[in-house]
Amino acid sequence: MSTKQITKIAVIAITSALITSFIFLTTFANKRSQPESIPTTNIVTDIHPVPVVKSMPIPSVVLFANDTLPLDRNYVVESLDRELLVNSYWQSSTLILLKKSKRYFSIIEPILKKNHIPDDFKYLAVAESGLSEVAVSPSGAKGLWQIMSGTAKDYGLTVNTSVDERYHIEKSTEAACKYLQHAYDKFKNWSLVAASYNAGKRGITKQMDLQGAKTYYDMLLNPETARYVYRIIAFKLIFENPSKYNFILNREDYYPPFQTYQVTLNHSIKNFSTFAKDRGISYKELKYYNPWLRKPYLKNSKHRSYTILLPKKAKQKSL
Incomplete structure (x- = not known):
């Protein structure tokens, strides 16, 4: 056998050995990276379940201060649905409000009752200030009930450089009750009273006259006031039955009343x-x-x- 033939056979043998080694190493590496004992198709599902985003339930009958919402109208249902979704899925904000509710409602509820204001108006304070007695709006309204300086003085609150009773929980609630009662004396309807807290008594009266409307649910209003009462009602539904809207709280999760x-x-x-x-x-x-x-x-x-x-x-x- 010639030297050239021996060299050719050696090259073929070495090449074959290299190919065999590559196949073996690739197969071994694949087996190590994907052990047969681990069901790889279930890893993502088991560790990271897909979140469920669903609609929120609307009761067949909804009341606000004994005023029945006309749920036979599409725009009423859709307006309430919007506020329920916004406040149910803005979880951190609404959860904080729920945790604060026991503390502040323990102060607000007796004052509303004493002044013959429906208990549902405590949710107006939620919508106005997020239950913060130090809240300040861009327009200068302040406190738990977001009262303007002139209105505060009209209803007996002291407002000066060293004392501002709009930040006083009990006194500002008393002032809010006076406003609400005066508005009820005018409108004889609590939903209109709630709307007037946002748009003013004159603003609501003007729109009622222009549109020949008699209820809040009959009026075409500016976007903020159009959402306002529905937002209050959404808070009522969520706060009265938190678990129904996916908020799970234990008794100790609520902030305790002030001692x-x-x-x-x-x-x-x-x-x-x-x-x-x-x-x-x-x-x-x-x-x-x-x-x-x-x-x-x-x-x-x-x-x-x-x-x-x-x-x-x-x-x-x-x-």
Whole structure:
């Protein structure tokens, strides 16, 4: 056999060996990367289930302050459906509102009842401020009930550089009740009263006259007021039955009511920081319970009586 023939046979043998090794290594690597014991087709489904997005239920009968919604009208159903979807799927925001509700409703409900205002109007406060007594709108409305400065003074609230009772939960709720009762005396219908809180009594009256309408559900209104009452009703439905709208809360998830005692001031306070420290709390904590005190001092030359709240852990010290 010639040298050329031997070289040709050797090349063929080496090439064959290399091909065999490549096939073996590729097969082995594939087996290691995909073990037969793991059902690869189910990995994604098992670890990351596909979220379900579904419509929210609308009861066959819906009431707001004993006013029955005309659900036989398509635009009424669709308007309510929109607000239910927006507030059900804006989960973090609505969940926070639900957690705050026990604290603030415990203050609002007795005041509404005392003033003969339907309990459903507590959801108007939810829609207005998100249950925040320090909320401020771009137009300058402030507090839990989003009251303008002029309206506040009309209904007996003090608004000046050092005191703004629009931030006072009890007093602002009392003022809101006066407005709502005056509006009811005019409209004799609670849905129109709620709409007037957004558009004003004159605004609603003008549209009723222009359109010859007698109810909120008959009127064509600006986009904000057109959604306003439906939004309040959506909050009512969600808050009354959270689990129905996919909000699961335990009793301990709700923020507890404030645990405080009252102190009456009828004189000036030079420094609220010192006032707070003398009672074993911080200035921040004092303002947390009394956001209506707008300055770190109180000018009270007329010796007007103010009631402030202190946490129960604070020292009870004579003034």
